[in-house]
Amino acid sequence: RMMPAEGATPELAADIREALSIEIPGSPFNLRLAELSEKVLALDAVARVSLQVRSGGVLVVEVDERVPVAVWRFDNGLALLDKTGHRVASVPSRVVRPDLPLVAGLGADAAIPEALQLYGVARPIRDRLRGFLRVGERRWDVVLDRGQTIKLPETQAVTALKKVIELDVAQDLLERDISVVDFRNSQRPVLRLGQTAIGTFHDGWAVSLNDDG
Structure with a gap:
């Protein structure tokens, strides 16, 4: 019989x-529940665990599973993170979870709550959003398509x-030929x-210099 989880x-x-690797059902006196709980908690996707031995000597595992809210790109690959920045699982490709925001950079996992706030604020431009880059473990760059970047401050980034x-919304700022909004x-x-x-500006400047009027 399979162990209920x-x-x-x-x-x-x-x-x-697989982590517990014990025969079920079995004698509850042979089960060290604290030790087994530690094995379950060692799994990235587990936030909380409770073990119970029910009638018939059946071990039942109850868990709170971490819910992924972002994809983190780091030096060693890609991982799903929960709302606290805790790792949930590795993923082979970004396309596995296109519904989640992408964060990158050293320290991005430690700043997931703020990244989620930024993601919420960015709803009007979400169709152009490529991800959030953590810079110097202090602040965020918002990366858009067409090579545009919004550089945010270390504090009050959401504001x-x-x-x-x-x-x-008022002036179509991001629709203009601007590479960086700092x-x-x-x-x-x-x-x-x-x-x-830049080319248009230089051309106009050259015309003004050569204009005798």
Whole structure:
């Protein structure tokens, strides 16, 4: 008979049975529950575990399984993280969970709560969102398609991103030929022009220099 693993997906239930590797049913006097609990908690996807020996000597495992909320790209590959930044599982490719935001960079796992807040604020531009890059373990860059980056400050990053979104809604800021929106100093934001805009600016400047009028 298979050991019941309540609250676990079939994949996690199989991992739990493999980790415990004991014959069920069995004598409860031969089961060291604290030791078995530690083995289950060692699995990345398990947040909490409770073991009970029920009638007939059947060991029942009850777990709270971690729910992935983000994909983390780091030096050694990709991993799913829960809302606390705890690892849930490895994944072979980003396309396995396209529904989750992508975070990258050293320390990104430790700042998942803030990344989730930013992801919520970014809803109006989510179709262009590529991910959140942790910079220097201190702040975030918001990476968009078309080579655009929004640089956020170390503190009040959510407020800064809200301001950028408001500017985009009011003035189509992100639809312009701008490569970087630098809000690291929200009192003095800086815009870096894209290559096409730079060329247009230089052409216009040359015309003004050669204009005798």
